[in-house]
Amino acid sequence: MARPLFLAAAWCAVLTAGSAAAGDTPGAASSPQEAGGAPAAGAAPASAPVELLDVDDLTCAAQGAAGGSVLAVADGEEVRAGEVLPLLFLTHTELVYAALEQAVRRRLMVKEARRLGVHIGADQVEKSMAAVLKAQSDEFELAAGPGSDFEQYILERYGTTSQAYRAAVRDQVMEELFLARLIRYQARLEERIQVRVIVVEGFDAAREIAAKLDEGANFAALARAQSLDRSARLGGLLPPVARDCPHPLLQGAASLKPGQRAELSSIPGKSGELFRILRLEKELPADSRPYGEQAAEIERELETRALDPFELTEWDRRVRERYRIEVRMGRA
Secondary structure (H helix, E strand, C coil): CCCCHHHCCCHHHHCCCCCCCCCCCCCCCCCCCCCCCCCCCCCCCCCCCCCEEEHHHCHHHHCCCCCCCEEEEECCEEEEHHHHHHHHHHHCHHHHHHHHHHHHHHHHHHHHHHHHCCEEEHHHHHHHHHHHHHHHHHHHHHHHCCCCCHHHHHHHHHCCCHHHHHHHHHHHHHHHHHHHHHHHHHHHCCCEEEEEEEEECCHHHHHHHHHHHHCCCCHHHHHHHHCCCHHHHHCCECCCEECCCCCHHHCCHHHCCCCCECCCEEEEECCEEEEEEEEEEEEECCCCCCHHHHHHHHHHHHHHCCCCHHHHHHHHHHHHHHCCCCCCCCCC
């Protein structure tokens, strides 16, 4: 059955929905804009000006806390969201924490996008929204049968009009488009490195692969054939990350020069110890130009290499170093 976009299981599934041909792979600017300022000018096609949207066009950016929203009326008495959350927390704790995580990320994304003047094209939003709605409608028709009324289903299942549902989808699409571009832009503001990795079970297997590499074997080919990491299909190539990224997979990478390999090391796996072989591919200098001057390059990047969950995790870590977050949910 079709689900609303805002209940989708994974963030990164549509993070680059606005890209024409997005791949499927898993700081501060030198002159940041003040909050509420006009976005920096983007690179527009010569044929026509492009309408740009800044982060304040997101509904969530203008909304305050919604904890007091009225969800129902029982015999004339209002049932508010504040009454429902404790019940959800007791019965669906993981789901509530996941929703809280998304809400916190959204707030931080809005702050950072304002600070750095990140914008997106209105045409990107409309194209992405149309694709998402069509996919959901097709999924619904496949489950319910040809001729079924998708808009009636929305009304009956979610208690909302088609117009309100589309507005919610649009807001979610905008949020995810902003996030992808913000993450890529902020990464460019710092010196970065890019590495290839091979992850295997067992020290003997890792040592055997290292010996083959010493003899001149192709790193990318061995990664495709033997690595357990999701980067295997890309020849073990991970997205560029800040040199000081503390992820266990990157241990020792910061001190390498291009072409050098780190020592074999163990890393934690879901079901036990794994072993990692890492080679530094290249170093990328920081680019302090404002977003408007980098926007076209970032769009081309997203068309060829979709945002990787690894990038999202690293962005989460770095942005939470900038802002203080206190989780109060669940306290007595």
